[in-house]
Amino acid sequence: MQAPSEQNYIQQLSIDCVIFGYQEKQLKVLVPKMNFRGDFWALPAGFIYQDENIDQAARRILEGRTGIKDIYLEQFRVFGDAQRTNLQVLERLVQLNQEKLRDHWFNQKEFDWITRRFVSIGYYALVDINKVVPQKSEMDASIEWCPIKELPPMIMDHNEMVANALETLRLNLDQKLIAFNLLPQTFTMKELQELYEAIFDKPFARNNFQKKMLELNVLERLEKKFTGAANKAPYLYRFQPQG
Amino acid sequence: MQAPSEQNYIQQLSIDCVIFGYQEKQLKVLVPKMNFRGDFWALPAGFIYQDENIDQAARRILEGRTGIKDIYLEQFRVFGDAQRTNLQVLERLVQLNQEKLRDHWFNQKEFDWITRRFVSIGYYALVDINKVVPQKSEMDASIEWCPIKELPPMIMDHNEMVANALETLRLNLDQKLIAFNLLPQTFTMKELQELYEAIFDKPFARNNFQKKMLELNVLERLEKKFTGAANKAPYLYRFQPQG
Numbered sequence: 001m002q003a004p005s006e007q008n009y010i011q012q013l014s015i016d017c018v019i020f021g022y023q024e025k026q027l028k029v030l031v032p033k034m035n036f037r038g039d040f041w042a043l044p045a046g047f048i049y050q051d052e053n054i055d056q057a058a059r060r061i062l063e064g065r066t067g068i069k070d071i072y073l074e075q076f077r078v079f080g081d082a083q084r085t086n087l088q089v090l091e092r093l094v095q096l097n098q099e100k101l102r103d104h105w106f107n108q109k110e111f112d113w114i115t116r117r118f119v120s121i122g123y124y125a126l127v128d129i130n131k132v133v134p135q136k137s138e139m140d141a142s143i144e145w146c147p148i149k150e151l152p153p154m155i156m157d158h159n160e161m162v163a164n165a166l167e168t169l170r171l172n173l174d175q176k177l178i179a180f181n182l183l184p185q186t187f188t189m190k191e192l193q194e195l196y197e198a199i200f201d202k203p204f205a206r207n208n209f210q211k212k213m214l215e216l217n218v219l220e221r222l223e224k225k226f227t228g229a230a231n232k233a234p235y236l237y238r239f240q241p242q243g
Numbered sequence: 244m245q246a247p248s249e250q251n252y253i254q255q256l257s258i259d260c261v262i263f264g265y266q267e268k269q270l271k272v273l274v275p276k277m278n279f280r281g282d283f284w285a286l287p288a289g290f291i292y293q294d295e296n297i298d299q300a301a302r303r304i305l306e307g308r309t310g311i312k313d314i315y316l317e318q319f320r321v322f323g324d325a326q327r328t329n330l331q332v333l334e335r336l337v338q339l340n341q342e343k344l345r346d347h348w349f350n351q352k353e354f355d356w357i358t359r360r361f362v363s364i365g366y367y368a369l370v371d372i373n374k375v376v377p378q379k380s381e382m383d384a385s386i387e388w389c390p391i392k393e394l395p396p397m398i399m400d401h402n403e404m405v406a407n408a409l410e411t412l413r414l415n416l417d418q419k420l421i422a423f424n425l426l427p428q429t430f431t432m433k434e435l436q437e438l439y440e441a442i443f444d445k446p447f448a449r450n451n452f453q454k455k456m457l458e459l460n461v462l463e464r465l466e467k468k469f470t471g472a473a474n475k476a477p478y479l480y481r482f483q484p485q486g
Contacts, residue, residue: 048323082293
């Protein structure tokens, strides 16, 4: 993290990112663990430079943690409780890690800056998990893809943020045709259905699902997938919006 | 408008409100016109007190302009271009209204505060237009319900904000069952259909529409509407979510 300062960044405004990936039939979220004593899990986050659009800021933060540039991202909500502040987290962090913090982080002015009330813009991102090489920031001990059902307790309202991002993802999924951002370029109908089942956490009927997806008119059917058993091989599809 | 100051408000963060009403088969937006020389139309807006949740701030701003407290409101997007500032608007306003501004508004410090880059949280609100008595602020010459198809050119990105709010309203309309906030407590199926047609700006087939609405399982059928012609009178309905 760069030392925050009034001159560089908009004050009291931050961005938090819920980065969704899909793997082993599970929806996952990219979660860094901070490199301090005590278990501090926090969503990838950052601030907005004075000369930077908010979407650019979100892309910069996302690229920093995923190593990729072209990411589907969308605002989902602003979190703006009057009591929303890092103060308790930072105080506990200082308490547990005095020496480390004294050596590396936060002079008093920076501590004051970062413990004020913050309004945070929540973005969610959808990535092809195979393309991402998760990047630790200098404050992280590790960064992991965590199944959404097994998320650790994170700092502040970050668990609520994930729940909210998931809710928005579900609402948007059909209307905005965005699920494909979570898949490799080609996939079978079964794989697509498993993705939807992971996101909605419920089973879909195979025939209905296939019918609905084909009616969207955005799937291009390719050759059959090579499985060794040619006559039962499923078709591969590719997302190809019309017009 | 109260004189803005660093101590009271979060800096560089504002709220803009798109207040939707429905009247004479038209979707309308509540638009104040500022009391200065030159045609300055602007969405109802305000800032966020340091000790105030952002939703509370939006409710305060909405109540100030509509006179009512219980309003359906929802964030729809944050507008955060790096170049987003009141500077051009304020400069033109000063140029055209020197005397008036000198007498009443903005010392230099306030001018500097309000012409910095602002990130703005867009909220849209749905109201029963019959319950609203539009309130001018001290900076307004008038405040009017304007059909969404006849909006004047507003300052900054406010026309884009309305377009965006409308898009979100359309996306949310079925899934969140919110259209009823625009209607009086009871309405006929035809009136409900006309509302949907106004929002989506296209006709719906009567039978399909009625079937779809009844399947939502949120309409309670009441007595027939008194029209004088008893045998052709339509039923009245009331929004009544189950469970």
